[in-house]
Amino acid sequence: MLDQPDRVRFEQLVLPHLDSAFNLSRWLLRSRADAEDVAQEALLRAYRFFRGFHGGDARAWLLQIVRNTCYTWLEKNRPVEAMTEFDEELHPQPSNSPESLAIAGDDRERLTRALDTLPPRFREVLVLRELEGCSYKEIASITSIPIGTVMSALARARQRLQRTLTNVVPQEAPREL
C-alpha cells in the first residue's frame, strides 16, 4: 500500500538494518533457521507500518518490531520459554577477577552456549548493548523497559552471564531457596 517514493525510502532507511534484525532474531529465538523466517516477517510488518515511522532512529524502530514479532512467535511456538521472566533474585556472588574469567577469543562456542542459556530478557539487553552497540535510550525504546532500569537490567544480565561462564555446570545456575 506504500507508493513508490515510500518504498524507496524504506529501502534506504530500514533495509540497511537487516543484519541487526537478523542478529536480534537469532539471539532471541536461538536458531538461525527460525530467525530467517521471523526476521523476514518482521521486515514485512515494518513495511506495512512504515507510514507510522516519523523519522528518527530507523534501527531502533525496526528492532522494536523485530522484538515484538519474535516474542509473538515464541508465545505461539515455545510458550514456556516466552514466559521466563526477568525476575532473578541473585544471591551475592564472589566477585570474579578478570583472570578467573579467562575467556579465550576462540571460546566462541562456550560463549554462545552461555548466552543461549540466559532467559531471553537478559539475553536481549546484552545483545542490544554489546553486539548492536545500542545506547540505553535505544534499549529502552526497543524493549519497552523504562530507561531508568536499563542500567540495572544490564548489571544483572552481565552478572548472570559471568556466573554461567565461570560455572562448571553449564546448566541453569543454582538458586537459593
Added chain:
Amino acid sequence: MSCELTKGVLHGYLDNELDAARAAEFERHIESCRECASALGSGEALRASLQGPGLYERAPAVLRDRVRAQLKSAAKSTPKPNAQPAWRWLAVAASILIVGTMFWLSLPSLVRTPPTTNLLAVEMIDAHVRSLQAGHLTDVVSTDQHTVRPWFDGKLDFIPPVKDYTEEGFTLVGGRLDALTGRSVAALVYTRRKHYVNVFVWPTQDVDTPIHPPGSRQGYNWVHWRHKGMEFCVVSDASPTELHELAQLINQ
C-alpha cells in the same frame, strides 16, 4: 561484602552512559574500592569476548534476496507476510473482495452522505479484518494501560488515551500502529466476551461531535465521534449497543 555500585553505576560507567560529574565521582571511588576495580575489569573482559569475532550473526544473502523480492511484490499488491497457509490468503482475498464489492455497490448511496465518512468506514473495516489475521492484532500485548500507553510514545505524533475497562466488560489486550485514510493512527484492541474490538484514535482539529449513531456493513458495526481534539472509530462484530457503551466509557 558487596559494593552497591557494582549493581548499577559501574555499568553506566562501563557503557559510557554517566554524565561527566557522576563519571568523575565513580573514578574517584574506584581508586579506593577494590571490588569495583575488579568488577570493571571483568565487565571489560566480558565485553571484549562478546564483541570478538563470530558472535554477531549477519543476515544470510538468501534472506536479503527473499526480503527484497517480498517488498517488490508487496509494493505491487497489498503487502502481507508470506508464511501463512493458503486458505488464510483466500479468506483475506475474499474479505477484501467483499469489502470492495460492497463499497462499489453502495457508491450511489454514498453520494448523499459525506464521502469521507464512508470511505473511512470501508478502510476501518478493512483494517479491522486485517488485524484479525494471525499475529497482526497487537504490536504491544498488555492488559495494563500503563504499558500500552507509553508504547505509543515516539511512534506517533500524539499519545492516545488508553484505559482498561475490564470491570465494565471491555478488557484491554494491547495496541498497534495502523493507517487510515493515509495517516498513522493508534489502534487499541479490546475484547468483549469473545469479540475483538478495534478502537482507532488520531488527533483532529475539528470540533467535538456527539457519538454518531452506529453504522453497519458486512456484519461489522462501527461508531465514530470526536472528543477533545481526538477522533475515534470503534469497529467490531460486537453489537452496536455494546460499541456505543464502550464509546461512552472512552468519553468519560
